[in-house]
Amino acid sequence: MKIALFGATGATGIHFAQQALEQDHEIVAIIRSPQNIPESLKTNLNFQTVHASIFSPSDLAGHLKNVDAVVSCLGYRGSEAWPLRTMKFYYPSAKAIIQAMKEAKKRRFVAITMWCTEPEPDQSLWSKFLFRLFLGRYQDDMRAMEKYVDTEREHIDFTIVRPPFLNDLPPTDVDFTTCPGRMFVPGCLAYISRADVARYMLCCLRDTTTIGQTIALGM
């Protein structure tokens, strides 16, 4: 499969690219910071990079014409939204990517947000409060992205993966626990490695039963 990858220079994106290449997929990484590409990827013949703005559908569409699927491991890296200003990253970039996919007539899209982009009745008051306090801007922007992508279900075969907190441990072969449509996975650890999130996103690309779903991920 030829995969257009956003966020290929980030921690999860690098794992995704490495695992995808090991499984003989090809990657077209749409990036802004070539200096952040690890040597191991640069030298792989099935890994190519292109520069384009993640907020410009017209910039992006041409790069999506020859791919089979689009994957986003994008993550907000700015600090200017702290502490009070709203974040405008996930929703506008997803909107531009989806518009570009529609223009390029591509359907398959796998992306990442996080647990609890909206409070759930089962969530403890304490965790609702902490999420809101520290991650409120992320919640609002990611939830706007999730809702927007859902409105495009007629044109886009999406899977959105909601993981808990991320760490940098190596990938495992432990089975995932998933809760489609839920904000978190009750009873699971509140963290998972970026490498395992990448492993799950790669599984989603092959698993058509995840299409049209926003899935809380746990282990």
Ligand SMILES: NC(=O)c1ccc[n+]([C@@H]2O[C@H](COP(=O)([O-])OP(=O)(O)OC[C@H]3O[C@@H](n4cnc5c(N)ncnc54)[C@H](OP(=O)(O)O)[C@@H]3O)[C@@H](O)[C@H]2O)c1
């Ligand atoms: N940290 C957690 O505990 C946690 C928990 C759940 C979910 N998440 C979410 O999981 C996702 C992946 O996290 P991560 O730690 O792997 O992210 P990360 O290492 O910060 O990577 C972010 C990626 O997004 C790219 N990016 C950011 N702004 C961009 C822009 N304006 N144009 C083009 N590319 C841009 C970065 O590219 P550059 O190299 O050019 O900067 C980088 O490749 C994020 O969305 C994060 O919010 C995180």
